[in-house]
Amino acid sequence: MTSVDANRRQRAAALRSATAVLRALFALCLSAACLVGHAQQLVIGRGSEPQSIDPHFTRAGPNQMTAMHVFDRLILTDENVRPIPGLAVSWEAEDELTWLIRLRAGVRFHDGRPFTADDVVYSLERAPRVPRSPASFAQSLSTLADIEVIDDLTLRLRTTQPSPQFIENIGTIYILSRAASEGAQSSDFNDPSVAVGTGPFRFVSWQPGDRLTLVRNDDYWGEISDFETVVMRFITTDAARVASLRSGSVDIIDLVSPADLPRLRSMSDINVFQVGSLRLVYLALNQREEMIRFTTADGRPLGENPLRDARVRRALSLLIDRRGLTDYILQGAGEPATQIVPAGVFGHAQSIPETRVDRDRAHALLAEAGYPDGFGVTVHGSGNRFVLDSEITQAIGQLLARGGIRVNRVEVRPYAAYTPKAAAGEYPIFLFSYGNTSGESSRGLSGLFHSYDAQRDLGTLNRSRYSNPAFDEVIDAALQTFDDTERERLLWRAAEIAFHEDTALIPLYFESAVWAARTGLEVLPRRDIRTLAMSVRIAR
């Protein structure tokens, strides 16, 4: 069957089951959806839902993967999160504080108005000022000093301080039409005459909790989609999403759970697409001096924090069977990790070897550090933040116990209750994840490993309070370096210090992003876990 029409396939199924009445009812159906059904339609079963159609309201993932259909950005990213020209065709640093940006010519908004430099100015000014934004884009624009419009297609931007990442940062801002949306509130964007962008699809409607409808922008400057209409259905339960795919009511689903993977892989009318994502799942090792919730091997209070010794941290890392986690618990939907970003991403240091289980070496290191019998600890984890997080937490507990660590308890809490305590440093060993949103390692390295410095906004994700002046020096230098070769060399060095020399935390695996689609569709899996209609095409 070449049609992408879910309704028609349902009808074929109905033939088999002799439900003449329902078929007759269906034939009578003359509503809009049925008529559209005869054109090329793609129905996506999504596990997450946007919070608003206003692309500036929040930079949370589900919102961005919706906005990317309707709105363009100055710089887009490909499936490997490498920057590619979007509405900006070229950019260059004239000096350390000045950037010259040339815009794409001949681009039109969905309402037919031409795209100009003024719309960029408008969008950059609006993005940080959206009222009540729970995850503002303000940070991306914090170093922007002023904007000079040279002509309709050329801009000069100045920054308050040298920032090599500036262009990637402002590249993430969605470009709106000033004429269509000036003065509009976030909720006004539910109106298609306000939600006007230059993207590959035009916004039609959104019924929260149910569906979102898009139609193709036939005047798009880039690649035109195979699909005339796209419907995103929001189905948050994993099993229900899979059932929708199998019954033919959706064409593709995202966030496939590992439990469903073996089954889906074995089905002849469904194809599975997967790629290692940029979300690192790691075990944080609390190195605060005041954290003394440890016991001796026979259960008495220990009175000190053994994790402050790098040899102990290294020993724990040697006890974790990463391949076991990814092969058995995740059913292959994960790739063992050695550092903050996977191979192929800017800043990945080839020099860091994969850590394999070596219990003898671990015991030797523990003995050397003064814990020949190990010690006792409680392992904490979140529930329902990422795929199988509570199962992984349990497995970590078992792996540590097998390696001779006394695991007093394994505790799992809902993420909402878990994250404040993790941030406050109340857990000794805890499972966490970090989703890289920029296609390189500097943001993650400085956030997770820089000595905690609230004033300079550095190390604010460093819940373990790891601190090494040598690391700080290298990462500080990297953040100031414009030359890509030199910057990457510094990032390699920073990764070596944090992961190889200090074992500041235990990297476990990169979660895989998994999609399943009915045969006849091809999906280009994206490492940023964005589910986009642009990534789907009809197999030829």
Add this chain to the structure above:
Amino acid sequence: MIAYLIRRVLQSVGVLLAVSLVVFLGIYAIGNPAAILLPDDATGAELDAAIASLGLDRPLPLQYFTFLGNAIRGDLGTSFVFNTPSIELIFARLPATLELAITAMLFAVLLGIPLGLWAGLKPGSAFDETVVTGSILGFSMPNFWQGMMLIMIFAVGLGILPANGRGETGTILGIETSFATADGIRHLILPALNLALFKLALMIRLTRTGVREVIGLDYVKFARAKGLSEQRVLMVHVLKNILVPIVTIMGMEFGSLIAFATITETIFAWPGMGKLLIDSINNLDRPVVVAYVMVVTLMFVVINLLVDVAYSALDPRVRLGGNAP
């Protein structure tokens, strides 16, 4: 009667106040929603900015009294997640939930009462045994499992009904509803059935027990002795007398269908209020959760009042607000 109603309204206000305080404090105690709403890589400065923009940096008593002050003016707060007034979010989802609850209640009443009546009239027959055993299944199979089975059988296996979602809606008397289109009704059948199964079993049980109880009483024998038709004996003498408990339960159960269709709505991706509630709890979207609980409490108060009024209509011995205990 009037005094009784006034007393009930005053009681309700007290209940609403207590509920709002408990929910407000409870969600506040769980944690900070800003940490959930931000992406993983958010910095400390971004977290602070989010907390300030949602007004979470103000002291708790101040937040609560601001909420109360606004609530008196009919404003139950603005969702942290959607930046839309909570009450608007809830009422936008209400039609979807109502049509699901009404359909489920119709299934339960229109099937449950006749089945229970018939089973009660012929105790021990094969029909009675089948209905009773069936109702045990309805009671004991977990709701979510029933839902998954319905999807596997009717949507994946037979392919005759859609797996989930709300279908096309149309407009009847200015209300957007699934009842207006064939596609909408097709989408409604499975979730409504899932929601109805437990209530159906309950209706069968209640009716059957009631019939068994009154059928041997003197007044029924007397009515038959008078030569009244069997239909009149059943419909007037038997049914009317067993309806009081059934109406009570129907009222309560209808309330719980509307308020707590959460599991069914989640499994069937039904864009109703229950799904909104569970999503809001997961996101710690306090304004929506508080508003939801307030609306639901109010609904139960009103339903209970209506049930009490219905009693007095069905049973002349019941006097509202009188001196009777």
